[in-house]
Amino acid sequence: MQRRAAGVYVAVFLIIAAGAYSLIGAAQEPTIEVDNPQKTLESQGQNVTVDGRQYNVTSLGGGSAEVAWTNESARFSKTLSNNTTVQYQNETRRVVIPNTSDPNRATLREVQNLSNDTQTVTQNNETFVVTNGSQGNKTLVPVDEYKRQQFGEPNTTTLQQGNNFQFANNSTTVANITNQSVVLRWTAPKTNTVSISDGSTVTLGPNNKRFVAHAENGKMLLSTNVKAYNEQKSEIAHFNERIAGLWGVTIISFLAAVLLGMLGYLPNKG
Incomplete structure (x- = not known):
């Protein structure tokens, strides 16, 4: 009697597993279709105009x-x-800015660097260059x-607030000068x-038009119908959830049938 009941349950679970598996095989996954895309990117180097x-x-x-x-007219700024x-x-x-509370000028002064073999000393917080005199004495x-004496007067450029000058190959405005910095x-x-x-x-585009992108056959389709695209994605996600559930039913039913078969046909003790 035990084996007969087990056989019935095994058959039931195998039928359930087979039915779920057949549904998996018959189901067709939905695909995303973008009808009449507003823009199509087809090749590198292509020009596309939006608004x-x-x-x-x-x-x-x-x-x-x-x-x-x-x-063509992007705005840049730099703080010196x-x-x-x-x-x-x-x-x-x-960058040299006068030590005043409200300066309106600043100077760009050429930096004149001493050579590496130039000997210097500092006395009373002042730096001196050690030179050899005509008699061999140090000066x-x-x-x-x-x-x-070595380089001449350093080159200088005066910056005045509100004025324009050429900086980095661009016509640049001195927007603001404080005792801490210059804003260009x-x-x-x-x-x-x-x-x-x-x-x-x-x-x-300049009007921030919103597109959804879909890759297809090496191209990129751009559509403004974002809602329809997201609905199709939701359908695919729901389909995959159902397929995952059918796989769960198939596997669990098959394992249940195997387990019942093993337990039902165990030899009786005694």
């Missing part, structure tokens, strides 16, 4: 892409702190005087890049 802004496809492949556009150095006109210049020359501002072209990957959303 008047032109993008260049700099890379495409492997389910991702990158596009670049140039802002007092007593720091900066490159200007192929020279190293030091101390103040370092600033020595530099003037200018406009220049700037290249901006946007990375796009399959399934991601990106904003393009």
Whole structure:
């Protein structure tokens, strides 16, 4: 009787496992379809325009892409702190700001460096260069005087708040001067890049138009119908959840049938 009941349960569980497995085999996973995409990225080097802004496809492949556009009048700024150095006109210049409460001027002064074999000494907080006199005696020359003798007067450029000057090949405005720093501002072209990957959303164009990206056959399709795309993704996720459940039913039912078969046909004691 025990074996007969076990056989019935084994058959039931095997039928359940087979039924679930057959449903897995018959089910077809839904796919994402993007109908009438607003933009299609087809090849590297392609130009794409969104609301008047032109993008260049700099890379495409492997389910991702990158596009670049140039802002011809991007704003830049740089802060020059007092007593720091900066490159200007192929020279190293030091930023010198007057020690006043509200300065409106600053100076970029050429840095004149002593050679490595120049001997210096410091006395009473003043630096001197040790030079050899005509009679072989040593002479101390103040370092600033020595530099003037060797290099001449250092090149200087005066910066006045509100004025423009050429800096890093750009017309630059001296926006603000304090006793701590000088703020420079200018406009220049700037290249901006946007990375796009399959399934991601990106904003393009001056009006920040929102697109969803879908990789297909080596291309990248861009659609503004983000809602429809997300609904299709939700359908796929729900489908996979159901398939995972059917696999669970199949495996558990098969293991239950095996276990019942083993227990039901154990030899009787005695």
